[in-house]
Amino acid sequence: MSMLILILAVQILLLTTFASAGDPEDGFARTMNKKLIDLPDHETLTHLRLYWHDSTRGQNPSTVRIQQPVSNSSLFGSISMMDDALTTDVMKNSTVVGQAQGIYAGAAQGEIGLLMVMNFAFKTGKYNGSTITILGRNVVMEKAREMSVVGGSGMFGFARGYVEARTKFLDLKSGVAIVEYNCYVLHY
Numbered sequence: 001m002s003m004l005i006l007i008l009a010v011q012i013l014l015l016t017t018f019a020s021a022g023d024p025e026d027g028f029a030r031t032m033n034k035k036l037i038d039l040p041d042h043e044t045l046t047h048l049r050l051y052w053h054d055s056t057r058g059q060n061p062s063t064v065r066i067q068q069p070v071s072n073s074s075l076f077g078s079i080s081m082m083d084d085a086l087t088t089d090v091m092k093n094s095t096v097v098g099q100a101q102g103i104y105a106g107a108a109q110g111e112i113g114l115l116m117v118m119n120f121a122f123k124t125g126k127y128n129g130s131t132i133t134i135l136g137r138n139v140v141m142e143k144a145r146e147m148s149v150v151g152g153s154g155m156f157g158f159a160r161g162y163v164e165a166r167t168k169f170l171d172l173k174s175g176v177a178i179v180e181y182n183c184y185v186l187h188y
Contacts, residue, residue: 045161048132048183050120051168052100053085053092057175067105075106075114086120090168090178098122104138112140116147120183122154130154132185134163140170149185161185 055062063082070077084100085092102118116138119131131154136147145165152159161184169178 042188043186044188046156046183046185046187048120048181048185049088050086050097050181050183051088051090051094052165052177052179052181053087054082054177054179055084055175056080061175069106074109075112076109078106080104082118086122086181090180092178095124097124097127102134107137108139114138114140120181127155130156132156132159132161132183136163138165140167149183152185152187156185156187159185159187 053062056065062084063080065078065080067077067079069075081103082100085096086098086100087094087096089095099121100118101121102116104114104116104118107113107115114137116134116136118134120134121131122128131152132149133151134147135150136145138145138147143166147163147165149159149161149163163181163183166180166182167177168180169176171177
């Protein structure tokens with residue numbers, strides 16, 4: 001039992017020392033400590049925590065369906081175009097730092113599995129004008145989903161990495177979803 005406590009204490013210590021101080025202007029981002037992960041001097045690992053707000057219904061939806069599914073029983077074959085707000089907190093009225101712009105398509109027949117192709121376009125702070133490009137499979141009903149960061153622009157030139165998506169709120173009837181994205185981005 002004491003060994004388990006020691007291991008947990010060491011892990012917590014490592015996690016708290018892993019990150020260096022973030023930029024107070026961009027509270028959603030922090031630069032990770034290069035020495036602890038053995039990164040070359042010319043590369044940076046940035047962690048971004050953002051909240052993706054998707055709305056498919058109402059007077060001003062952020063997503064519109066441009067191709068209907070092949071059947072009424074699944075989303076397979078559907079294609080939707082999005083321009084979703086990215087915020088610093090789960091609440092819709094929190095600070096908007098950018099937009100998630102792209103498409104998601106129903107790519108699975110037996111589950112709600114989406115192909116996600118999107119840019120996170122930043123509009124504030126030191127990342128203003130920069131983007132990261134995300135591509136991957138999103139099985140919506142799984143607790144955590146990972147997708148690849150396949151590129152970027154501006155401060156995220158030559159970006160690569162991954163994002164982890166976790167649904168914080170989902171109401172299929174109203175067409176509203178809020179998803180937390182933890183983005184781990186290696187860039188120059």
